[in-house]
Amino acid sequence: MYNKRFIIPGLAILVLIVTFPLWFNAFSKASAVPKPELPPGGEKQCVASIPEMRASHMVMLNEWRDAVLRDEDRVAVTVNGKEYRKGLQMACMQCHSNKEKFCDSCHEYASVKPYCWDCHLTPAVLATKKETH
Numbered sequence: 001m002y003n004k005r006f007i008i009p010g011l012a013i014l015v016l017i018v019t020f021p022l023w024f025n026a027f028s029k030a031s032a033v034p035k036p037e038l039p040p041g042g043e044k045q046c047v048a049s050i051p052e053m054r055a056s057h058m059v060m061l062n063e064w065r066d067a068v069l070r071d072e073d074r075v076a077v078t079v080n081g082k083e084y085r086k087g088l089q090m091a092c093m094q095c096h097s098n099k100e101k102f103c104d105s106c107h108e109y110a111s112v113k114p115y116c117w118d119c120h121l122t123p124a125v126l127a128t129k130k131e132t133h
């Protein structure tokens with residue numbers, strides 16, 4: 001003799017328990033991998049494709065620095081018809097204005113600490129400077 005009323009919930013609970021590692025993993029991974037916050041200005045495109053940016057934004061920044069400092073080449077990059085001068089503050093941070101929620105969210109996850117901000121100012125720091133002066 002068995003009672004139908006208990007079989008279905010019983011099976012449901014069993015399925016949940018058996019598949020626990022699967023969905024637990026999915027959930028914990030989803031919360032661990034950062035979702036960098038996209039530009040608040042509503043821009044839709046970066047200076048290069050996303051795979052390119054993910055793989056080599058550090059290389060691009062070095063190339064830009066060399067272009068600006070060694071060759072005085074500040075030629076603008078054009079994104080969606082709008083011009084940005086090559087630079088960390090002058091391009092990247094104009095769109096990605098929240099370093100903490102964008103750059104840092106990934107870097108903390110990847111355990112990288114770019115030293116750039118020893119000298120370059122983040123938009124947040126710039127804002128406090130403007131307030132106090």
Ligand code: HEC
Pocket residue numbers: 061062064065068069086087088089090114115116117118119120
């Ligand atoms: C010791 C101080 C210092 C550090 C650390 C530093 N920079 Fe700079 N950077 C400068 C100075 C000074 C300039 C020249 C600013 C100018 O001429 O507009 C510059 C210019 C640049 C430029 C070109 C123009 C601009 O203003 O953005 C880029 C791009 C750049 N740096 C990227 C980086 C990156 C990426 C890092 C970290 C990996 C970094 N820098 C770390 C001092 C520094």
Ligand code: HEC
Pocket residue numbers: 036038039043044045046047050053054057060061079084087088091092093094095096
């Ligand atoms: C014109 C505005 C703009 C500028 C300038 C810009 N970005 Fe972006 N960036 C975006 C947008 C919008 C996205 C998301 C695009 C998408 O999801 O298709 C993005 C995506 C990215 C990503 C990938 C994020 C992810 O989710 O994987 C990285 C990394 C990145 N940008 C770094 C930079 C760096 C470094 C610079 C300066 C060299 C820069 N961006 C300049 C607008 C900009």
Ligand code: HEC
Pocket residue numbers: 036054057058061088092093096099102103104106107110112113114115116
């Ligand atoms: C999608 C994730 C992601 C985002 C968003 C992101 N980065 Fe990175 N960044 C990385 C990873 C991962 C590395 C380490 C790559 C490596 O070592 O090969 C890195 C490395 C760097 C480096 C080189 C640091 C070093 O010590 O070698 C610089 C400079 C840098 N990022 C600048 C930026 C700036 C500026 C922004 C925001 C405008 C940004 N990144 C946003 C993932 C990201």
